[in-house]
Amino acid sequence: MSSLPSTEPTRAADGAGVGELETTSAVAPPRRVDLWGAGRRALPPVAIGVAGLVVWELFVRLNHIPYYILPGPLLVMEALVKDWGTLYPSLLVTLAIAGAALLVATVAGVAIAILFAQSRWIESSLFPYAVILQVTPVVAIAPLIIIWVKNIPLALLICAWIVAFFPIVSNTTLGLNSADHNLLNLFQLYGASRRQVFWYLRLPSAMPYFLGGLRISGGLALIGAVVAEFVAGTGGVQSGLAYRVLESGYTMQIPRMFAALFMITCSGILIFLGLTALSHLVLRTWHESAVRREG
Amino acid sequence: MIARLRQVDKIYANGVVALRGLDLDVGEGEFLSLLGPSGCGKSTVLRLVAGLGEVSGGRIEWAGGNGRTGLPRGDIGFVFQEPTLMPWATVWKNVQLPLTLRGVPLEEAAARGREAIGMVGLEGFEHAYPRQLSGGMKMRVSIARALVTHPRLLLMDEPFASLDEITRFKLDNDLLVLWARQRWTVVFVTHSVYESVYLSTRIAVMTARPGRAASEVTIEAPTPRDESFRTSPLYNEYCRHVSARLAEAIRS
Incomplete structure (x- = not known):
């Protein structure tokens, strides 16, 4: 079959010349990473941060505040370097629990969301229990879980999982149910099976929602792990960062306490950035959230 | 009739x-x-x-x-008021969707997809995503998808x-x-x-x-x-x- 009609010399470029100049370059080349632009965007928050640290340091020094009430940032940095040998292994313990919880939350969350998407009946009978699990404060049930589950890391993992899994379940369920109505009709018209509708339509439609949930759950998994560690308060070699915070508090090593806190915050930020990058990577070809537009 | x-x-x-x-x-x-x-x-x-x-x-x-x-379903092509394309799929995949759903062998699907894309004059845009196309071009993709099954109606x-x-x-x-x-x-x-x-x-x-x-x-x-x-x-x-x-x- 040859190409179209003689009626149009500029084929395939509807409205060319009336503002929508899309000729053969419509397929944009992959964008280069704009380091200069990224740097410029990062400048204001970094400047605010540095200014804040300077003010903090000056405030502590000028008012002669003792280090066990509020240590200055320099002292915290010093503690971070000096105690790296104990803090770093603790960081790994906490991250391992948070990471495992996020992984289990993702697998279980997506599985439950898929189950919910099978029928309204299943969703409406089970969803309230997912909500109950979500709204019950993890601090309140962590002691019970730690009593019931003898294996401490496993108990911590369960606590972190309870906190982390709800955003994934709720977002993915929403996504699976938000497939374009007309596309559903189209699939029906072409005799698509349930499985085909699921794989070719519902799952891709749910992807942006799932990734949005994952970004929230990443931070929550870390918070869940830290809270559970606080409640568990256990010692020994398997101790996470929360234990270091507690321990430093008991022994008046306040700079080290701040250093451990600083590490928790940094991990949270890194998890968030990592999941944001993942989301961008997956959606960059098609989703509005990942598409940069000029003008 | x-x-x-x-x-x-x-x-x-x-x-x-x-x-x-x-x-x-x-x-x-x-x-x-x-x-x-x-x-x-x-x-x-x-x-x-x-x-x-x-x-x-x-x-x-x-x-x-x-x-x-x-x-039989293959004999009907449907073009909606909106282009109704899958935003995550390229023009190529969108046009072939009806054939994919019916399990038409890849080679035949590719040939028919090429033919349909040619009919609406979208050669060269096979690997574009819908968001990269103008409204009229999206509609052409939608028409190509309807034609790919060689409908009677x-x-x-x-x-x-x-x-x-x-x-x-x-x-x-x-x-x-x-x-x-x-x-x-x-x-x-x-x-x-x-x-x-x-x-x-x-x-x-x-x-x-x-x-x-x-x-x-x-x-x-x-x-x-x-x-x-x-x-x-x-x-x-x-x-x-x-x-x-x-x-x-x-x-x-």
């Missing part, structure tokens, strides 16, 4: 009576437009013919079939309504050229008198809701038509005539 709608009623679950006693014949190879005011059930007719819903009363008879069985639900006039005229012309070459049967829903006269061999004018066919106008202008028809006295005459029929239908 491809299909015959007899005394078709459609009442939606919410009690809205979309169609009442609709009679309509769809002849082999014709370009039939359904013209009527918004909400008169034009789209409902298409959906029923496509099998995307059950009639509440009356029946749809298919040529060579008993009352209930319709055309092409159902189009106000496909160009959301496009600017320049683009719409171009797509009208391209559609006519394709139709002249392929001779599928087209049922085209529109609320534009001018578009229906330009494209159709026959126009069914529908009443306001509940919809039924009020009158029919056969456009006896020679095909293939081109831009010169748009400005001809004959075209004007038909537009005036059809407008009068439409006004009557709305009043009744």
Whole structure:
């Protein structure tokens, strides 16, 4: 079959010349990473941060505040370097629990969301229990879980999982149910099976929602792990960062306490950035959230 | 004759009576437009013919079939008012979707996809994503997807309504050229008198809701038509005539 009609010399470029100049370059080349632009965007928050640290340091020094009430940032940095040998292994313990919880939350969350998407009946009978699990404060049930589950890391993992899994379940369920109505009709018209509708339509439609949930759950998994560690308060070699915070508090090593806190915050930020990058990577070809537009 | 709608009623679950006693014949190879005011059930007719819903009363008879069985699904192509493309898939994958769903072997699907993309003049855009295309180009993808199964019957639900006039005229012309070459049967829903006269061999004018066919106008202008028809006295005459029929239908 040859190409179209003689009626149009500029084929395939509807409205060319009336503002929508899309000729053969419509397929944009992959964008280069704009380091200069990224740097410029990062400048204001970094400047605010540095200014804040300077003010903090000056405030502590000028008012002669003792280090066990509020240590200055320099002292915290010093503690971070000096105690790296104990803090770093603790960081790994906490991250391992948070990471495992996020992984289990993702697998279980997506599985439950898929189950919910099978029928309204299943969703409406089970969803309230997912909500109950979500709204019950993890601090309140962590002691019970730690009593019931003898294996401490496993108990911590369960606590972190309870906190982390709800955003994934709720977002993915929403996504699976938000497939374009007309596309559903189209699939029906072409005799698509349930499985085909699921794989070719519902799952891709749910992807942006799932990734949005994952970004929230990443931070929550870390918070869940830290809270559970606080409640568990256990010692020994398997101790996470929360234990270091507690321990430093008991022994008046306040700079080290701040250093451990600083590490928790940094991990949270890194998890968030990592999941944001993942989301961008997956959606960059098609989703509005990942598409940069000029003008 | 491809299909015959007899005394078709459609009442939606919410009690809205979309169609009442609709009679309509769809002849082999014709370009039939359904013209009527918004909400008169034009789209409902298409959906029923496509099998995307059950009639509440009356029946749809298919040529060579008993009352209930319709055309095999592959024989129908559907173009929605919106392009209705999968945003995560390239033009190539979007066009091949009907074949993918039916498990057509890859090689054959590729050949047919190329052919359909060629028909709508989108060569070179196979690997573009819908968001990279203009409104008119997205509509071309949607048409290519409908053509990829080699349908006998092409159902189009106000496909160009959301496009600017320049683009719409171009797509009208391209559609006519394709139709002249392929001779599928087209049922085209529109609320534009001018578009229906330009494209159709026959126009069914529908009443306001509940919809039924009020009158029919056969456009006896020679095909293939081109831009010169748009400005001809004959075209004007038909537009005036059809407008009068439409006004009557709305009043009744």
